Structure formats: structure tokens, C-alpha cells
Amino acid sequence: MLSTLDELRAAVGAVADPEIPVLTIDDLGILRGLEVERGRVTVTITPTYSGCPAMDVIADDVRQVLAEHGHPDAVVRTVLAPAWTTDWMSEAGKRKLTEYGIAPPSARSDSAVWLPSPVVRPRCPRCGSAETREISHFGSTACKSLWVCEACREPFDHFKAI
Amino acid sequence: MTALQSYTLRLGDDCLILSHRLAEWTTRAPELEEDVALANIALDLLGQARMLLSYAGSFDGRSEDDLAYLRDEREFVNCQLAELENGDFAHTIARLLCFSTYQLALYRRLTDSADATLAAVAAKGVKEVAYHRDHAEHWTRRLGDGTAESHRRMQAGLAAVWPYTHELFIPDDVEQRLPGIAVDPGSLRPEWESFIDGVLTGATLERPADDGWRPRGGRHGVHTEAMGFLLAEFQYLHRAHPGARW
Numbered sequence: 001m002l003s004t005l006d007e008l009r010a011a012v013g014a015v016a017d018p019e020i021p022v023l024t025i026d027d028l029g030i031l032r033g034l035e036v037e038r039g040r041v042t043v044t045i046t047p048t049y050s051g052c053p054a055m056d057v058i059a060d061d062v063r064q065v066l067a068e069h070g071h072p073d074a075v076v077r078t079v080l081a082p083a084w085t086t087d088w089m090s091e092a093g094k095r096k097l098t099e100y101g102i103a104p105p106s107a108r109s110d111s112a113v114w115l116p117s118p119v120v121r122p123r124c125p126r127c128g129s130a131e132t133r134e135i136s137h138f139g140s141t142a143c144k145s146l147w148v149c150e151a152c153r154e155p156f157d158h159f160k161a162i
Numbered sequence: 163m164t165a166l167q168s169y170t171l172r173l174g175d176d177c178l179i180l181s182h183r184l185a186e187w188t189t190r191a192p193e194l195e196e197d198v199a200l201a202n203i204a205l206d207l208l209g210q211a212r213m214l215l216s217y218a219g220s221f222d223g224r225s226e227d228d229l230a231y232l233r234d235e236r237e238f239v240n241c242q243l244a245e246l247e248n249g250d251f252a253h254t255i256a257r258l259l260c261f262s263t264y265q266l267a268l269y270r271r272l273t274d275s276a277d278a279t280l281a282a283v284a285a286k287g288v289k290e291v292a293y294h295r296d297h298a299e300h301w302t303r304r305l306g307d308g309t310a311e312s313h314r315r316m317q318a319g320l321a322a323v324w325p326y327t328h329e330l331f332i333p334d335d336v337e338q339r340l341p342g343i344a345v346d347p348g349s350l351r352p353e354w355e356s357f358i359d360g361v362l363t364g365a366t367l368e369r370p371a372d373d374g375w376r377p378r379g380g381r382h383g384v385h386t387e388a389m390g391f392l393l394a395e396f397q398y399l400h401r402a403h404p405g406a407r408w
């Protein structure tokens with residue numbers, strides 16, 4: 001069974017991130033291209049962080065989806081440039097993150113001097129309070145930092161804006 | 163070996179060896195959040211190392227694993243600062259502050275490299291390393307401007323790693339043969355000193371006196387006693403079970 005390019009693109013884009021399974025790779029903005037040349041599919045993805053261990057699993061899942069759509073010889077390419085930014089995350093993705101209990105990345109300032117600490121503190125994904133405090137720059141995965149809500153006292157993850 | 167391959171290996175080995183040192187803290191850090199933080203920093207560096215070693219290996223048909231696990235000590239070209247034993251937590255933070263300040267300045271410049279792969283790795287890594295430096299800076303202030311005991315140990319950590327920082331800025335013919343591609347390490351020193359001095363002042367710490375002891379040689383495969391022990395642990399499994407997979 002052969003699928004159209006749009007169907008392939010949709011199927012590949014729906015592959016879930018293994019570490020944050022509510023997000024698809026389309027939501028994350030890490031799917032950078034899908035091309036078919038002489039019947040052979042090449043998918044291009046880009047890592048969120050240099051050491052993101054999810055990339056191998058994502059590449060395997062992409063190949064499996066394509067095999068199910070009649071392309072067992074698909075190639076998954078990883079590109080580094082341009083570097084991924086959270087600005088590529090979809091609005092749907094940000095909404096899903098909040099519902100999942102992770103504060104989504106805020107908009108990034110494109111200043112030449114890039115600073116790790118966010119200018120705008122993320123709102124608590126549970127109670128919505130803006131009274132939040134960062135506990136650590138580093139969280140359960142490379143892409144997240146650890147915060148606590150001063151209103152409801154619950155700790156939460158924040159998807160770092162980079 | 164071409165100059166570009168040598169240069170890429172130096173960058174990659176720094177990341178790989180420091181990543182291994184930081185990973186040694188896993189389950190041993192002073193608090194849970196710190197365990198997570200050091201593991202994350204190690205993971206970022208490991209990711210950078212993989213990209214750089216894969217690129218370095220592409221010039222002569224070696225894989226990232228060949229370069230990581232099957233080279234001997236004299237073939238590693240990381241700076242000696244990266245391989246030093248962790249020491250106590252303050253030593254580790256002092257090393258991270260010195261190294262990440264250097265690496266951030268380097269990556270910022272390397273994003274303009276005429277070599278597209280090095281520029282891409284740097285552009286990806288620069289944001290990661292900004293977090294590393296910020297983390298080290300916070301701890302340096304907290305320990306330096308903390309209790310008498312934390313101040314004493316932070317100052318001792320700085321003194322221990324300081325002689326090894328000089329090597330970071332020694333230019334040699336590898337960079338000189340790569341104009342527009344490599345960064346002259348000597349040119350990074352003013353920015354490095356200015357940032358470090360600012361942190362030390364804020365942390366009520368003193369810049370260690372330069373007593374003239376400036377060990378060097380890592381870029382040419384000459385390492386400290388710690389390196390052999392590090393590689394023995396790091397490479398053992400791969401060498402004992404060639405091709406092992408799980």
C-alpha cells in the first residue's frame with residue numbers, strides 16, 4: 001500500500017516523543033523534512049539538545065511508521081543546523097504540555113547575549129499562579145528545568161526556552 | 163592527520179573526558195537536584211562529544227566508538243583540566259566554572275567558523291554551555307560567600323585547578339593552520355579573565371597567585387596520572403567485550 005506524500009508526512013509527524021509522549025515530533029518542531037526520491041523516503045530530523053537520548057528512539061519509530069506505510073528502506077537523517085529552538089514548538093504542543101503538567105517554553109528574546117534565566121517566570125501548570133520560583137536549571141530531561149509554585153506549593157517541570 | 167581533524171579531536175576529547183568526570187558524580191552529589199544537574203551537564207557534553215568525534219572520525223573512516231574506546235592515552239588530546247580527579251564538590255565546581263567559561267567564549271566564536279559542521283555543533287552547544295557556566299557561577303558564589311568552611315574549600319578548589327587553566331589558552335600550529343575555521347585560544351583569555359574575576363569578586367574569593375607552575379601537554383597526548391585510571395574504567399567494557407550490544 002503506497003501513501004501520498006501528505007499521508008506520509010502526517011504519519012511521520014505523529015510519532016510521539018518517547019520522553020514526553022503527549023508531544024509529537026511535529027509539535028516539537030524537530031521534523032525538518034520528508035522527501036521521496038525514486039520511491040525512497042528520506043526524513044530529516046534535528047535534536048533538541050546535543051545529548052538528547054530520545055533521538056535514536058525517534059529515528060527507529062520513524063522508520064517503523066514508514067515501513068508500515070510501504071517504505072521499509074526509508075532513511076532518517078539528523079541535521080544540526082539551523083539549531084533547534086523552542087520557537088518551533090507548535091501552539092498545540094504548548095497547550096498539550098500545560099495539560100500534561102509541564103509549563104511550556106515562553107517566547108525567546110533574540111538578543112546577542114543569551115541568558116539562561118527566563119525573563120518571564122512560567123506560570124504554574126496546575127493552579128495558574130505566576131508566583132513561581134526556579135529550583136534548578138536542570139530537570140528530569142535535558143530540555144526541562146525544575147520549578148516550584150509558591151501558591152499551591154507543588155513542584156513542576158518547565159520546558160526551557162532556548 | 164590533518165589540522166582540521168586534530169582540532170576537532172581536541173574539541174571532542176575535552177567534552178568526552180569532562181563528561182565522564184561529571185558522570186562520576188551520579189548518586190554521589192550533595193543533594194538530589196545537584197545529582198540531576200551534573201548528570202544533565204555530563205549528557206550535554208557527551209552529545210557534543212559524539213558529534214565532534216563522529217566528525218573527526220569521518221576523515222579517516224573511524225567511528226565515534228573507535229575514537230572513544232580504542233585509542234590509548236597518548237592519542238587523547240583533551241586539556242589536562244578536563245581529566246583531573248573530581249576532588250570534593252568545590253573542586254568540581256571550580257573546574258566547571260573555569261572550563262565552561264572558556265568553552266562558552268570558544269563556542270560563541272566558533273559559530274562563525276568557515277567549517278559548517280564545527281559552526282553547527284557550536285551553535286547547538288552554545289546555549290547548553292551557557293547553562294553550565296551559569297550553574298557553576300551560582301555555586302561558586304554560594305560556596306565562596308557562604309560559611310567559613312565552604313569559603314575555605316571553594317578557595318582550595320580554585321587553587322587546585324588554577325594551574326591547569328593556562329593550557330586552555332596556549333596557541334599552536336594546529337589552530338594557526340586553520341584560519342577562519344579554528345579559534346585562536348589565546349584570543350579568548352581576556353574575556354575569560356574578565357568573567358572569572360567578576361565571579362570571584364562577587365563570591366569573596368581571591369584569584370589564585372600564579373606561581374609559575376603551568377602544566378601543559380594535553381593537546382599533544384601528555385596527560386596527568388589521573389588519565390590512565392579514567393581510561394581504564396571508561397574503556398574496560400568495550401575492550402573486554404568487543405562489539406557488545408544490549
